[in-house]
Amino acid sequence: MSQKRPFSRNQRVELKIDDMAFEGKGISRVETEDGKYIVFVPNTIPGQVVSAKIIKAKNSYAEAKLLKVITPSPLEVEMPYHPIPGAPYITLPVEKQHEYKKNTTIELFRRIGKIENAADLLDEFMSSPDDFHYRNKMEYSFSAVGYDRNTDEEFDGFTLGFKKRGQWLSVEQLKKDSGLFDPQIENALPAISDYFTSRGFSAWHGLQHTGFCRFLTVKRSFSEDGLLINLVTTSSELDRFDKDEFVAFMKDLLGDRLLGLVHTLNDDIGDRPLTTDGKQNVIYGKGTITEEICGLQFRISLESFFQTNPASAERLYQKALNYVFETEPGSRPVVMDLFSGTGTITQLLAQRSTDKEIIGVELVPQAVADAKKTAKANGFDNLKFFAADVGKFLLEHPEYTDKIDTIVMDPPRAGIAPKTLRKVIRLNAKRMVYVSCNPATQARDMVTLAEAGYKLKKYSLVDQFPHTAHIESVALFER
Numbered sequence: 001m002s003q004k005r006p007f008s009r010n011q012r013v014e015l016k017i018d019d020m021a022f023e024g025k026g027i028s029r030v031e032t033e034d035g036k037y038i039v040f041v042p043n044t045i046p047g048q049v050v051s052a053k054i055i056k057a058k059n060s061y062a063e064a065k066l067l068k069v070i071t072p073s074p075l076e077v078e079m080p081y082h083p084i085p086g087a088p089y090i091t092l093p094v095e096k097q098h099e100y101k102k103n104t105t106i107e108l109f110r111r112i113g114k115i116e117n118a119a120d121l122l123d124e125f126m127s128s129p130d131d132f133h134y135r136n137k138m139e140y141s142f143s144a145v146g147y148d149r150n151t152d153e154e155f156d157g158f159t160l161g162f163k164k165r166g167q168w169l170s171v172e173q174l175k176k177d178s179g180l181f182d183p184q185i186e187n188a189l190p191a192i193s194d195y196f197t198s199r200g201f202s203a204w205h206g207l208q209h210t211g212f213c214r215f216l217t218v219k220r221s222f223s224e225d226g227l228l229i230n231l232v233t234t235s236s237e238l239d240r241f242d243k244d245e246f247v248a249f250m251k252d253l254l255g256d257r258l259l260g261l262v263h264t265l266n267d268d269i270g271d272r273p274l275t276t277d278g279k280q281n282v283i284y285g286k287g288t289i290t291e292e293i294c295g296l297q298f299r300i301s302l303e304s305f306f307q308t309n310p311a312s313a314e315r316l317y318q319k320a321l322n323y324v325f326e327t328e329p330g331s332r333p334v335v336m337d338l339f340s341g342t343g344t345i346t347q348l349l350a351q352r353s354t355d356k357e358i359i360g361v362e363l364v365p366q367a368v369a370d371a372k373k374t375a376k377a378n379g380f381d382n383l384k385f386f387a388a389d390v391g392k393f394l395l396e397h398p399e400y401t402d403k404i405d406t407i408v409m410d411p412p413r414a415g416i417a418p419k420t421l422r423k424v425i426r427l428n429a430k431r432m433v434y435v436s437c438n439p440a441t442q443a444r445d446m447v448t449l450a451e452a453g454y455k456l457k458k459y460s461l462v463d464q465f466p467h468t469a470h471i472e473s474v475a476l477f478e479r
């Protein structure tokens, strides 16, 4: 039934949040003459009263952007951390976050994936081994335009921290640990800011394209208990920058935990830390770190992709592997890992499946090169990696049809392109284990798989990113 829209675009409204939908979208049910009208407000918590701006107004619902929380929810608890845009639900107890993530994903699989018994097929909801300080990388921005969360105002001044939610210019100075990453480096950010301001260095101004300090990106190895830091600057004030003094300062701050310090020169106006022209110098220690997952060693450079919460990724992978190996392995000779990235799953498959040919297919050549290197270092020689688009690869290799018992696939957030999924189906595998960082696209793909005779047997959900809206899913399909 259509009704009159109670709100128009750009209107500022005050809303009480009643419930939560998939992806952590707060739901406000507004009383109108025609009944209840729904407004979705991402980054809000049931029970909050918020000020929001309508960005889309349809007859049946509207979407709004959070401007400010006016009254907190009775569900929220005090946190000792600096609030950041990347952790909008940190004040909601983790058990409550799990409840919302679980219920909204079940509902999504029911509604979009057409899985009527989605609640019964949930095998396990797995929490992250650590609910706090679980991340292994963070990117901080320097800015000449600051943001003050208390007054909600911008000001001219040197800051180092995270950008204000939803925009790219102003940055709020991170004053202490955010609860997500490494407390030692985050508690030290004010001192790093002071280091540069006391020596008269300027911060990047995103509109004027001027300034020296641009980004501080940090990678952390849990197994080495150390940090690899990349300072990104322009060349504008380079003649005054004393690298040795900066190294000494950082060593003093971090001690033995400083594994490497890289200085990247980036004069591009684009808002990205890494440049393409290679002006990167290791000014202290080493330029890569290593991490361990399920007993395998991975070398991580500044550029390479690696799971952001390794301890939780380990649980996710173990679950995926259990789904692959819990049924009778079958006699077909090939196992395929599609969208294989840096080859983590491929190598874990090789650990447990020595008599099969194991194939990884991944689009990004750099990731494939990393995968080959780590596979060699970990002693696997029954692996083949192809740098190719999955759809194109399958078109060019019809010989794998009927040769596979199990396909593992871990596509990006956008899911699997419909044409590519049809090619995967044509391989005629007996089982598919589908790992997804976006259950919304996985739900869409479930419909295509069901039409092709692949029945969802069970799935597990993994809370890889506590305090955010994200949830990972691993699902087993059988023909």
Ligand SMILES: C[S@@+](CC[C@H](N)C(=O)[O-])C[C@H]1O[C@@H](n2cnc3c(N)ncnc32)[C@H](O)[C@@H]1O
Residues within 6 Å of the ligand: 339, 340, 341, 342, 343, 344, 345, 361, 362, 363, 364, 367, 388, 389, 390, 391, 410, 411, 412, 413, 437
């Ligand atoms: C979620 S990641 C998979 C991570 C991988 N399992 C790992 O542990 O490193 C998805 C991967 O799919 C790759 N990708 C995206 N589109 C692709 C395509 N059309 N064909 C092949 N790979 C693709 C991305 O580059 C990315 O590495």
